[in-house]
Amino acid sequence: MAGRMNVPEAQQMRFAKGPVMKKTVPKALQPTTLLVDHNLRLALPGWAPSLLVAFRLIILVRFFAGMYGTISDCDEVFNYWEPLHYVWRGKGFQTWEYSPDYAIRSYFYLLVNSFPGFVAQYFPNKRVAFFALRLTLGTISSYVEAVLYRAAATHISPHIGRYLLWSFVFSAAFYGAASSFLPSTFAMYGVMLGSAASLAPVDGGMRRIVLSGLGFAMAAVVGWPFAALLAVPTVLEQLFVRGTKEKVPKGQQAGWAANRAGNLAIALAVGASLLIPVIYVDSKAYQKLAIVPLNIIKYNIFPQPGGGPTLYGTESPTFYLRNGLLGFNILLPLAFLSLPALFITTIVDPKRFGDQRDRVPGQTSPALSLAIRLVPMHLWFAVLSAQPHKEERFLYPAYGYILLNAATTLYFTRCWLEQAYLKATKSPYKTTQTSLFSNYTRAIMVITCLISFGRISALYNYYHAPMAIYARFQSYELPRLALKTFPALYPTASNIDVSLPFANFSVALDETQHLVELDPLDALDLRLCLGKEWHRFPSHYLVPDQVEVRFIKSEFDGILPKLWEDGDVAQQSKGLMGRSTGVVPSGMNSLNKEEIDRYVDVSTCHYLVDLDFPLRTTPPPALEPRYAVDSERWDRVFCEPFLDNENSAPLTRAFNLPIPTWQNYNQFGDYCLLRNKELL
Numbered sequence: 001m002a003g004r005m006n007v008p009e010a011q012q013m014r015f016a017k018g019p020v021m022k023k024t025v026p027k028a029l030q031p032t033t034l035l036v037d038h039n040l041r042l043a044l045p046g047w048a049p050s051l052l053v054a055f056r057l058i059i060l061v062r063f064f065a066g067m068y069g070t071i072s073d074c075d076e077v078f079n080y081w082e083p084l085h086y087v088w089r090g091k092g093f094q095t096w097e098y099s100p101d102y103a104i105r106s107y108f109y110l111l112v113n114s115f116p117g118f119v120a121q122y123f124p125n126k127r128v129a130f131f132a133l134r135l136t137l138g139t140i141s142s143y144v145e146a147v148l149y150r151a152a153a154t155h156i157s158p159h160i161g162r163y164l165l166w167s168f169v170f171s172a173a174f175y176g177a178a179s180s181f182l183p184s185t186f187a188m189y190g191v192m193l194g195s196a197a198s199l200a201p202v203d204g205g206m207r208r209i210v211l212s213g214l215g216f217a218m219a220a221v222v223g224w225p226f227a228a229l230l231a232v233p234t235v236l237e238q239l240f241v242r243g244t245k246e247k248v249p250k251g252q253q254a255g256w257a258a259n260r261a262g263n264l265a266i267a268l269a270v271g272a273s274l275l276i277p278v279i280y281v282d283s284k285a286y287q288k289l290a291i292v293p294l295n296i297i298k299y300n301i302f303p304q305p306g307g308g309p310t311l312y313g314t315e316s317p318t319f320y321l322r323n324g325l326l327g328f329n330i331l332l333p334l335a336f337l338s339l340p341a342l343f344i345t346t347i348v349d350p351k352r353f354g355d356q357r358d359r360v361p362g363q364t365s366p367a368l369s370l371a372i373r374l375v376p377m378h379l380w381f382a383v384l385s386a387q388p389h390k391e392e393r394f395l396y397p398a399y400g401y402i403l404l405n406a407a408t409t410l411y412f413t414r415c416w417l418e419q420a421y422l423k424a425t426k427s428p429y430k431t432t433q434t435s436l437f438s439n440y441t442r443a444i445m446v447i448t449c450l451i452s453f454g455r456i457s458a459l460y461n462y463y464h465a466p467m468a469i470y471a472r473f474q475s476y477e478l479p480r481l482a483l484k485t486f487p488a489l490y491p492t493a494s495n496i497d498v499s500l501p502f503a504n505f506s507v508a509l510d511e512t513q514h515l516v517e518l519d520p521l522d523a524l525d526l527r528l529c530l531g532k533e534w535h536r537f538p539s540h541y542l543v544p545d546q547v548e549v550r551f552i553k554s555e556f557d558g559i560l561p562k563l564w565e566d567g568d569v570a571q572q573s574k575g576l577m578g579r580s581t582g583v584v585p586s587g588m589n590s591l592n593k594e595e596i597d598r599y600v601d602v603s604t605c606h607y608l609v610d611l612d613f614p615l616r617t618t619p620p621p622a623l624e625p626r627y628a629v630d631s632e633r634w635d636r637v638f639c640e641p642f643l644d645n646e647n648s649a650p651l652t653r654a655f656n657l658p659i660p661t662w663q664n665y666n667q668f669g670d671y672c673l674l675r676n677k678e679l680l
Helices: 051-068 074-089 107-112 115-120 127-155 158-170 172-177 183-198 207-223 225-240 253-272 275-286 292-301 319-328 331-336 338-348 366-385 392-425 428-433 436-463 465-485 502-512 519-524 650-654
Strands: 526-530 547-551 607-612 634-643 668-676
Touching (some): 051 158, 074 107, 107 207, 107 275, 127 158, 127 183, 127 392, 158 436, 172 319, 172 392, 183 207, 183 366, 207 253, 207 275, 225 292, 319 331, 319 392, 331 338, 338 366, 392 436, 436 634, 465 502, 465 519, 465 607, 465 668, 607 634
Parallel strands (some): 526 607
Antiparallel strands (some): 607 668, 634 668
């Protein structure tokens, strides 16, 4: 047109046809997760810390737990801390499970966790190894928890990810479990890694299923074989469920199924390969072919007549519910409501699962995919609750799933609140501007955090006495005894008054800048004895090598561990790392029958650890006298308060809250280190 008007070509205006501009949704608002927020303000990712930031948040709490947490399970001490101490230092208690006749404990698991023990050999105080290992376990758990948080935020919902992160940080259950030296804790690590990988959308690729299978295999092969049950929903999804993004052309269903099955087979093969080093190390230790995971399954499912785990106690079907409430408080009921909440949300707010029109025929609904990711916790509770023998640590592998389910329910209830508000106000604008929804979730998280603090405080203030007693034994009583008995060996500390109380004695030692070596105490052949308090012994790692630890007879009539027998290694068994791990010890049985050779006479004990409850009116049993009040034979070296459960209220003994009258409902006994007046 311009040319027709004789306008120079360089000055002509042209309306060129360019590409049609398509309306694009901001990347932050694109639905890349199973759950979608149609409230635009909430659809923004919000605060979603990186993996490294989440790791830093969690590890602060895990380090505190590693340093100040208690040991609540005697199996942790006698089946893991003691064998590890024996492997590294040649001294410790052996349980029947480590006899080559039974071989249901894995030395491979010990070696996987032995690096801190190896490093600690170069420190004069072996307590370093104990706390170094606990801090290492806390570090591993912190990373694994952060990985699961990021997977939930990326593949399910950023909101659920945030709730999960805060639950990890403040959970009383994780506070106790994360730093525990138990295979069930290792299984928890593996399950969380496997579940983090399985949260990704299922498709025809291999990466997701291999990573997931490797995590679950670590949990089952190195940790606890029964943890494999938690992988069942992932396996079934891999075989039979199409992804939320996957498109399978018509006529290619058979190829799709074959590809899925092939990838699963590769994942199973990779996971099964972990058995090779496990079998090798355990067979080397026991000096025979030892497949420990298989032995564990046989013992628990097909026990010999008169044997099996029920010998160590049975509990009611509500055991895990009651214990779960202590560790997870209001999050546990929320976790159990996750599947009903999911179903309700599909009815009252189906848009949370995306637009149905965006899915092609055959694609799986995000609701079904999410249900598959939530069901392992429910499966675990159902199976474990049906077993007569129950222990709190059996729940550990499912801990990550419990918090994931709880976070999901919290998100769904928030969605219902949002929908109700929108229906009441009929104003999408007001819905996007109100802070009601965020305040609701904050209130729930604050409440559960405060209750968790109360539980953690109770564990420390009510049950920390054994850890304190053994610390004072090494840092106060034994140095004091060395200075008193061998004053000429410590000339720089000879002016210290050994009768000073603990705090003043420690200050005096610090002022002289003198480290009291305990080696001269070898000449005294000191013996520390445990009676009814044998099950709270925190391991030889917290008792100096100059002291022998033995048992005295109490009312307990089951089998106790015995000191490891050092046979002629060169002739009988090379064992593991030069130890007699392949020697069959005498006096072992799997029927929990008492072995009398475990005991020594109480008169031979230089020191005794005992617990005394003054308010219990029932006369003590004949084999468990009140040693702590027998002032003719025993001196109280140091005593710490220990909760008297029988005379305390159920609520106040479970939680320690900053309420003025709270402790009025609790009663305490004396957890004491006693010194034999005749021998010392």
